[in-house]
Amino acid sequence: MKNFTFIIILFLVIVVSACGSEPYSYDTAMENGDVVDLHGNVRNAERLEAFYQNSLTKTEDKIRITRFTIEGDPIFYDLVFNGAEVQFKYDNSKDKHGTTNIRTASCKTLTFNTVENGKEYELQGCYGKNKELGDGFKFEVRN
Numbered sequence: 001m002k003n004f005t006f007i008i009i010l011f012l013v014i015v016v017s018a019c020g021s022e023p024y025s026y027d028t029a030m031e032n033g034d035v036v037d038l039h040g041n042v043r044n045a046e047r048l049e050a051f052y053q054n055s056l057t058k059t060e061d062k063i064r065i066t067r068f069t070i071e072g073d074p075i076f077y078d079l080v081f082n083g084a085e086v087q088f089k090y091d092n093s094k095d096k097h098g099t100t101n102i103r104t105a106s107c108k109t110l111t112f113n114t115v116e117n118g119k120e121y122e123l124q125g126c127y128g129k130n131k132e133l134g135d136g137f138k139f140e141v142r143n
Contacts, residue, residue, distance in 0.1 A: 024074045024094055029066040037067040037139075045141040048121060055081045055110050065139060071097055077137065079110070086110050088123055088134045105134030118142040 022028075029036045036043040047063055054061040065077040073096050078089040086107045093100045108125030119141045126134030 024066070025072075026068060029064075029074065032064070034064045034066040035139075037065065039068070039070070040142065042141050048139070048141065049119075051079065051081065052110055052112055052121060055086065058083050069095060069097065073097065077139070081110075086123060086134075088126075088137060090133055090137075103130045103133050105130040107134040115140065 026036065026038060030043060033044065033047060035045060035048045048065070051061050051063045060081060060083050062078070062080040065079070067075045067077070069075065074094050076089070076091040076094075078091065080087040080089075086109065087104065088107055089102070089104045091102045092098055093102055105123075105126050106128050107123040108127075109123070111122050111124050113120045113122070117140065121139045121141075123134045123137045126132075
């Protein structure tokens with residue numbers, strides 16, 4: 001009887017915890033002021049430009065870029081400028097179709113380039129354990 005009670009309680013805990021996790025939707029990302037990339041359609045791009053300008057003037061700032069997968073799951077790219085360098089965090093923990101991978105990198109600068117279809121932002125001068133993570137970050141905003 002004790003085992004049966006334990007199994008019922010365990011089942012209820014699992015069900016309640018699964019219900020308590022709100023999905024991070026497109027609307028939620030927009031309400032939070034994220035730069036949102038929905039399959040190449042970017043919203044709030046002006047926020048990324050402001051972050052870039054703040055990095056040039058050594059003004060502390062932080063932003064979240066949220067890219068949505070084809071299935072609609074968010075992948076987060078958090079950038080925090082501390083007045084000297086950019087701390088970059090990649091977080092796909094809400095992607096139900098991938099293996100959770102949360103990693104961070106430190107980078108010296110965020111750069112901006114004009115490209116054929118618009119603007120491209122890129123981290124440069126990354127270092128540390130996940131150097132390749134930061135070096136691989138590029139974000140394009142199409143005209």
